[in-house]
Amino acid sequence: MEQISHEITLFAEPIFHFKNFAITNALLTSWLVVVVVIILSFILRSKLRVIPGKLQNIFEIIMDGALDLCDQVTNSRALSVKVFPIAISVFFFVLINNWLGLLPIGGLGILEKGSHSLAFIPFLRGGTADVNTTIALAIMAVLGANLFGIFSIGLWKIFNKYVNLKALGQVFTKIKKDKTVIIVAPITFFVGLLELIGEFAKVASLSFRLFGNVFAGEVLLASMAALFAYILPVPFLFLEILVGMIQALIFAMLLVVYFTISATDHEEHEHEEDYGKIYKESIINSNV
Amino acid sequence: MELDTLGKALAIGLGAIGPGIGIGLIGAKAMEAIGRNPEATNKILVPMLLACAFAEAIAIYALVIAFSI
Numbered sequence: 001m002e003q004i005s006h007e008i009t010l011f012a013e014p015i016f017h018f019k020n021f022a023i024t025n026a027l028l029t030s031w032l033v034v035v036v037v038i039i040l041s042f043i044l045r046s047k048l049r050v051i052p053g054k055l056q057n058i059f060e061i062i063m064d065g066a067l068d069l070c071d072q073v074t075n076s077r078a079l080s081v082k083v084f085p086i087a088i089s090v091f092f093f094v095l096i097n098n099w100l101g102l103l104p105i106g107g108l109g110i111l112e113k114g115s116h117s118l119a120f121i122p123f124l125r126g127g128t129a130d131v132n133t134t135i136a137l138a139i140m141a142v143l144g145a146n147l148f149g150i151f152s153i154g155l156w157k158i159f160n161k162y163v164n165l166k167a168l169g170q171v172f173t174k175i176k177k178d179k180t181v182i183i184v185a186p187i188t189f190f191v192g193l194l195e196l197i198g199e200f201a202k203v204a205s206l207s208f209r210l211f212g213n214v215f216a217g218e219v220l221l222a223s224m225a226a227l228f229a230y231i232l233p234v235p236f237l238f239l240e241i242l243v244g245m246i247q248a249l250i251f252a253m254l255l256v257v258y259f260t261i262s263a264t265d266h267e268e269h270e271h272e273e274d275y276g277k278i279y280k281e282s283i284i285n286s287n288v
Numbered sequence: 289m290e291l292d293t294l295g296k297a298l299a300i301g302l303g304a305i306g307p308g309i310g311i312g313l314i315g316a317k318a319m320e321a322i323g324r325n326p327e328a329t330n331k332i333l334v335p336m337l338l339a340c341a342f343a344e345a346i347a348i349y350a351l352v353i354a355f356s357i
Contacts, residue, residue: 208352
């Protein structure tokens with residue numbers, strides 16, 4: 001009998017090939033998640049009642065809490081109603097992906113002839129444990145945030161956030177009033193360019209945070225199972241359930257934050273914040 | 289070959305120092321806050337977990353690097 005090894009790789013392992021297209025276990029899990037979400041939403045939709053049943057009740061509680069959390073970030077119900085649908089969809093997609101990835105401990109899979117021995121490849125590997133999925137999600141979040149900004153405050157303002165032609169233009173219009181603008185304007189322009197790099201940093205940090213956490217969870221569970229099988233991994237399994245939840249929450253919340261940042265107009269926003277601060281301070285003072 | 293293993297160990301080992309200190313500080317401050325105002329425990333818990341996850345992510349970048357060496 002040959003020895004069966006299960007190596008943990010950074011990349012999702014292909015299960016079978018469809019012509020040249022390798023179908024990996026992470027891709028399979030993502031499809032499964034999509035199917036689960038679709039079935040769940042159809043069941044919910046068909047049983048929608050004024051007096052909620054059990055399932056509807058659970059989801060009403062979740063939605064209510066999530067919308068409140070969304071309100072805390074956006075500070076306005078109108079904005080959070082717009083951002084909420086995409087954020088909650090991403091949340092459920094990531095959450096179910098994370099949790100499905102936890103399922104196969106010694107679960108189903110195929111055996112494949114590796115380089116030296118038989119290798120075990122599980123059918124399910126959390127879609128978020130593959131860097132391709134998380135990068136796709138992160139690009140979607142950042143691009144979506146910019147598009148949302150374009151639709152809510154206009155193309156010109158978003159364009160000026162990155163390539164600040166407005167600040168450069170002020171050199172000519174304001175130079176008579178204020179001589180310092182000739183130094184300040186180029187600095188503002190380069191800050192805008194840094195903002196552009198910051199968008200790419202957002203994609204990198206968002207995707208690697210999610211991927212790293214889920215992947216590290218798999219590594220942790222596998223190494224604990226290797227130390228002492230079946231009993232030792234159990235507490236870590238609960239930890240991973242919690243981590244999967246928290247990471248999905250963080251991803252969705254950061255998405256809401258990015259959408260909010262790009263939807264708020266900076267010039268107007270500063271004044272609003274001042275008033276908000278004064279208002280808050282007056283409340284605090286009156287309480288004291 | 290042996291240097292490969294050393295590189296992996298150094299990457300995750302050094303990368304875990306900063307987040308370790310960070311998570312310790314987050315926990316300490318949260319405990320302090322709960323001690324001062326025990327009624328705010330529920331309000332403190334969720335932001336604390338979020339901050340922990342952000343700090344933890346840095347250690348996990350190091351883990352990914354360690355695996356990809």
